[in-house]
Amino acid sequence: MTVPIIIEFERAGGYAGLSLRNTVDSHFLSTEDAEELGRLLNEAGLPELKKEINLPESSPDQFKYTLRIQMGEEQHLIQLAEPQIPSSVRPLLKFLTKRSRYKKENKDRP
């Protein structure tokens, strides 16, 4: 992994109405996690990924995700809403959600 990656992640909505927010910075990930993040981003199809997927109308209690991604000099804003999330993106969301759970604000820094 040579390109630094910073992702500002937000998951909003849901039955509980609890938001998750986290910033994941590859500089502060283990080598293994940083490589996995890079792989997941590739699988998700950046930069070809559309900026909005099924966002306009939200069904009740479903999650909406916002990803502000900086990869080197490139910046991407991706917004997605359940349930129409591409299967290629789900592993990336799972990775980010897991690192954001049960902490109201969390930064992957030592």
Next chain:
Amino acid sequence: MTNQVNQLHYFLPPYIIEKIIERGSPKQKERALIALGISKQIRDRRESRPGVVLSGITAAPGQKKRLIYDAGFGSDLPGALVRSEGDASTGDKAADEAYDGAGLTYDLYNDIFGRNSIDGSGMKLVSTVHYMQGYDNAFWDGEQMVYGDGDEDLPQEERLFNRFTIAVDIIGHELTHGITEYTARLVYQDQSGALNESFSDIMGILVKQRSLGQKAEEADWLIGAGLFTSLIKGKALRSMKDPGTAYDDPLIGKDPQPGHMKDYVKTTSDNGGVHINSGIPNSAFYWTAMETGGFAWEKAGKIWYIALRDKLNETSDFQDAADKTWQTAVSLYGKNSQEQQAVINGWKKVGITVKTDKKIHCIDKIRNWFRT
């Protein structure tokens, strides 16, 4: 005019029909009344709605048809069928809770409000459990209910959420989103969205109270009690009795719900705070139910349901909900009744003054005439 009559019930909104009824010639009034009756039938049946596929199988009036699926911790819906109507318990807690909860919700609507399932025509009740892994949510997707298991993928000592079928009011909440979709269709944004959420909380709590045989003054009015594990300092997800007091925890923060318009939260998050500002209409219902007394579904619940079914619309805001629930109470119990006063007082508690000087719209009178 003939062509216009044919088109009236498909293209003209009710307020235009109302004008024709008020100002038209006798013939025009007659045709507008006919059109309005047809419109009501169409609205009740919801036969043609873009983006929504009606369930293929319908049950006879008063008969529920529950189908419980297991997604196997994946994301494909509905998953594998594990329990059908009338089948014995599966032994899977989530599946059996989804089955029982859907039944109790159906019974509230059918027995108390005279509504045969989500669409009013015996629509089957489809639920999927074990949706994805570590999925701390439940939702209505437009056709079915979907439930996660919380954070079951974490070690027990780290878990914050139990399975989302654990509280029957959650099931009633999700199913009610379906009913809102077939009735007022409250847009899921800002105040109309908060009303959408509130109606789901209200009906969910009535399912819970009815299952426990509780009167308003005996109930805890807590939404999602049991959802949090013991790691969270909180009694529930939301409190209708005292918004903002359900939890206060160092990990997830403090319950953000307001209970009064002066504390209304302006935010872009959560579709304009639909899960936050729902505390205000929730509280209005609580106070109304406490004043009417007895079982909350009998009067307050009935008023709110009929307002949802007959009076509210996609863009109704809190003021409109206050006015329309009051108008409903007047229609049901009389303009000097204790019930209509309870509605006025309930909304006043949260900082909204019912506009009692507004006339009950002619359209609502006509709808009442056609109501079965």
